[in-house]
Amino acid sequence: xxxxxxxxxxxxxxxxxxxxxxxxxxxxxxxxxxxxxxxxxxxxxxxxxxxxxxxxxxxxxxxxxxxxxxxxxxxxxxxxxxxxxxxxxxxxxxxxxxxxxxxxxxxxxxxxxxxxxxxxxxxxxxxxxxxxxxxxxxxxxxxxxxxxxxxxxxxxxxxxxxxxxxxxxxxxxxxxxxxxxxxxxxxxxxxxxxxxxxxxxxxxxxxxxxxxxxxxxxxxxxxxxxxxxxxxxxxxxxxx
Amino acid sequence: xxxxxxxxxxxxxxxxxxxxxxxxxxxxxxxxxxxxxxxxxxxxxxxxxxxxxxxxxxxxxxxxxxxxxxxxxxxxxxxxxxxxxxxxxxxxxxxxxxxxxxxxxxxxxxxxxxxxxxxxxxxxxxxxxxxxxxxxxxxxxxxxxxxxxxxxxxxxxxxxxxxxxxxxxxxxxxxxxxxxxxxxxxxxxxxxxxxxxxxxxxxxxxx
Numbered sequence: 085x086x087x088x089x090x091x092x093x094x095x096x097x098x099x100x101x102x103x104x105x106x107x108x109x110x111x112x113x114x115x116x117x118x119x120x121x122x123x124x125x126x127x128x129x130x131x132x133x134x135x136x137x138x139x140x141x142x143x144x145x146x147x148x149x150x151x152x153x154x155x156x157x158x159x160x161x162x163x164x165x166x167x168x169x170x171x172x173x174x175x176x177x178x179x180x181x182x183x184x185x186x187x188x189x190x191x192x193x194x195x196x197x198x199x200x201x202x203x204x205x206x207x208x209x210x211x212x213x214x215x216x217x218x219x220x221x222x223x224x225x226x227x228x229x230x231x232x233x234x235x236x237x238x239x240x241x242x243x244x245x246x247x248x249x250x251x252x253x254x255x256x257x258x259x260x261x262x263x264x265x266x267x268x269x270x271x272x273x274x275x276x277x278x279x280x281x282x283x284x285x286x287x288x289x290x291x292x293x294x295x296x297x298x299x300x301x302x303x304x305x306x307x308x309x310x311x312x313x314x315x316x317x318x319x320x321x322x323x324x
Numbered sequence: 325x326x327x328x329x330x331x332x333x334x335x336x337x338x339x340x341x342x343x344x345x346x347x348x349x350x351x352x353x354x355x356x357x358x359x360x361x362x363x364x365x366x367x368x369x370x371x372x373x374x375x376x377x378x379x380x381x382x383x384x385x386x387x388x389x390x391x392x393x394x395x396x397x398x399x400x401x402x403x404x405x406x407x408x409x410x411x412x413x414x415x416x417x418x419x420x421x422x423x424x425x426x427x428x429x430x431x432x433x434x435x436x437x438x439x440x441x442x443x444x445x446x447x448x449x450x451x452x453x454x455x456x457x458x459x460x461x462x463x464x465x466x467x468x469x470x471x472x473x474x475x476x477x478x479x480x481x482x483x484x485x486x487x488x489x490x491x492x493x494x495x496x497x498x499x500x501x502x503x504x505x506x507x508x509x510x511x512x513x514x515x516x517x518x519x520x521x522x523x524x525x526x527x528x529x530x531x
Contacts, residue, residue: 188406
């Protein structure tokens with residue numbers, strides 16, 4: 085019998101190990117699985133490589149994970165935001181590694197991993213510093229850069245609704261990296277606003293088919309990250 | 325400047341507007357033209373900024389501003405969104421600049437200052453993939469240095485990617501790796517423009 089629902093975020097992230105590569109969905113606040121990230125802060129796995137578009141705001145969510153010194157390296161396209169304080173400080177102090185990847189290349193490197201494609205060529209970054217050291221090849225008279233897939237041990241993803249098979253639908257622009265990250269991780273852990281009965285999501289409307297998802301936890305009222313940031317809230321974690 | 329850009333966006337165009345001044349372009353599209361806005365975080369058919377009280381944290385644009393979606397809009401994930409860009413499906417992208425060279429090279433993501441946190445977002449994907457790149461920028465920096473240069477000194481976003489530059493002094497076309505003046509702003513002479521431009525300009529044949 086297949087039932088991917090787990091009862092708590094604690095249980096959902098319990099096996100994330102030290103040194104793991106962890107993808108985290110979201111474009112800024114939109115689609116960021118804050119409850120799962122906070123559970124990972126509680127759980128305490130260290131030396132993580134995080135793959136996410138941004139590097140967190142304020143002192144909650146991804147910023148709390150970084151502030152708790154659990155992240156060794158971040159792979160992202162845009163690590164600074166107007167209210168990003170934790171990452172810049174650690175980066176300037178040389179205490180966190182950054183691999184800067186253009187947003188579309190980041191999405192495609194993740195998608196490629198999920199599709200079993202080890203590398204691909206793209207014209208993005210040709211003749212820029214971000215192409216340095218990478219193989220360039222010409223196709224039809226144009227230069228392209230070789231980019232390798234990014235595979236993860238775990239993906240933490242937020243969605244709007246899920247069923248026990250792991251079929252997912254998202255909400256508006258909170259979809260962003262969710263579908264490709266679900267495909268690219270050995271273990272994909274999803275927080276859904278709503279757990280629905282199988283069939284409640286029209287098969288024509290399923291965005292992420294359940295085969296890409298391993299665990300689903302229902303979080304009916306997720307926190308509003310921008311509100312917590314505006315209130316200067318800090319997530320300290322729960323000692324276990 | 326934004327108005328001038330808007331005049332050059334054709335009916336039926338799929339357009340991506342960069343963060344900041346480029347966003348103003350949408351307000352000047354002439355009546356009777358339908359333009360569909362793409363925002364690379366996953367929406368085709370972006371509408372206006374969300375009115376107060378109707379902000380949805382899960383409906384944002386590439387600058388993370390709260391926006392709306394028009395009837396007929398579509399949401400999609402990032403790989404699809406950048407397939408639209410990289411695959412050449414977006415007609416026009418309007419971007420800001422630190423520097424643009426006479427060859428159409430663009431620098432708009434980094435000043436190369438080691439104290440800055442490097443960040444690139446979708447800029448390099450956009451210039452590599454979108455059919456036509458318009459740049460909208462002040463002609464000079466706050467300290468009076470020309471942003472229209474012979475060669476970019478800042479790290480490049482893309483090489484030979486810019487088609488047209490809209491500044492407060494002129495509209496310039498990149499033609500065969502040279503800058504040709506398309507239009508001068510009111511009360512700006514070619515001589516004045518050239519004095520305030522690092523790159524060599526070609527006078528428009530129309531004038």
